[in-house]
Amino acid sequence: xxxxxxxxxLYFAYPDGRDALRGVDLxxxxxxxxxxxxxxxxxxxxxxxxxxxxLRGEGEIRVQGxxxxxxxxxxxxxxMGLVFQDPDDQLFSPxxxxxxxxxxxxxxxxxxxxxxxxxxxxxxxxxxxxxxxxSHHLSLGEKKRAAIATVLSMQPQVLVLDEPSGxxxxxxxxxLITLLTGLSQxxxxxxxxxxxxxxLLPRTVVLDEGLVVSDGPTAELLGNERLLEAHGLxxx
Numbered sequence: 019x020x021x022x023x024x025x026x027x028l029y030f031a032y033p034d035g036r037d038a039l040r041g042v043d044l045x046x047x048x049x050x051x052x053x054x055x056x057x058x059x060x061x062x063x064x065x066x067x068x069x070x071x072x073l074r075g076e077g078e079i080r081v082q083g084x085x086x087x088x089x090x091x092x093x094x095x096x097x098m099g100l101v102f103q104d105p106d107d108q109l110f111s112p113x114x115x116x117x118x119x120x121x122x123x124x125x126x127x128x129x130x131x132x133x134x135x136x137x138x139x140x141x142x143x144x145x146x147x148x149x150x151x152x153s154h155h156l157s158l159g160e161k162k163r164a165a166i167a168t169v170l171s172m173q174p175q176v177l178v179l180d181e182p183s184g185x186x187x188x189x190x191x192x193x194l195i196t197l198l199t200g201l202s203q204x205x206x207x208x209x210x211x212x213x214x215x216x217x218l219l220p221r222t223v224v225l226d227e228g229l230v231v232s233d234g235p236t237a238e239l240l241g242n243e244r245l246l247e248a249h250g251l252x253x254x
Contacts, residue, residue: 020083022048022176022204023069030064030075038064039075040228046204048082048175053219053236054208057250060225062208063103066178069206070100082175096125099169099203103181105161106154114140114156114164115149121172139167143197159190163197176204183211213254216240224249 023046030039038061046052054062067073071091079086081094102108111117118139122132140146143163148156156164162182169177182198183191191211195218198205207219215222215236222239224232226249232239239245240253 019048021045021080022050022082023206024078024080024083025065025069026078026080028065028068028075028077028079030061030068030073037228039068042077042225042228042230044223044230044233046206048204049202050221051198051205051219052207053215053222054206054225055210055212055215055222055249055251056225056231059227060249061228062225063180065225066100066180066206066208069178070098071095072100096172097174098176098178099172099174101162101165101169101177101179101182103184105158105165108165108168109153109156109161111153113149114145114151114153114167117153117164118167118171121168125172135171135173136167139170142170142201143167144193157190159186159193162186162190162194166197170201174203176206177201179205179207179209181209181211182207183209183214212240212252216254224251226250 025042025044028039028042031037056062068075069079071086081097084094086094109117111120115136118136119132122135140148143166145163145167183194186194195214198218220236222236223230232245246253
């Protein structure tokens with residue numbers, strides 16, 4: 019079986035010449051849930067944006083065995099769902115229904131199928147009955163779940179999440195972890211929330227200064243105090 023994600027020799031430099039990624043290799047198997055951790059400026063968000071084709075770097079990215087390139091960018095991007103750190107970057111329509119329906123409508127699906135997908139996606143994130151709510155009036159936790167619903171409505175095989183628990187209170191954070199635990203998609207999650215890592219993500223990749231410095235079972239990495247301290251991480 020082809021890897022869900024296969025990244026080889028990935029480089030990216032910002033316009034000012036600063037290197038964000040310096041030869042990253044990363045393979046994620048279908049169904050794996052993987053944490054991407056490291057200090058601020060390590061290159062985590064940049065890696066996620068490159069993976070979904072919103073930035074272009076040097077190296078090779080394959081999604082389910084197919085190389086990401088200009089000719090298939092839209093098709094491969096449809097297999098992946100990126101959830102931004104700030105849900106307001108993802109929620110821009112008047113109502114929750116409009117936000118969740120946007121992708122399926124843009125894909126040309128029928129009205130019946132769009133409504134089915136909206137209903138299903140909102141049920142997955144525990145927002146049944148929120149269709150006519152104003153997106154900008156939701157709580158942060160509700161916005162995070164609505165943003166995930168906008169991605170689920172496109173039925174991606176791979177979920178890419180940037181700091182999904184950032185800013186959430188304990189109750190909202192618990193609901194989010196329960197939600198993500200119940201999803202079957204391959205996940206790559208960039209986060210500083212080491213408790214989320216311990217509870218949700220069996221494998222952890224440590225990124226620092228644009229390089230993968232460690233990759234292994236989460237339980238082992240979280241038990242390595244020297245490694246955590248060296249890369250600005252805390253035990254949960």
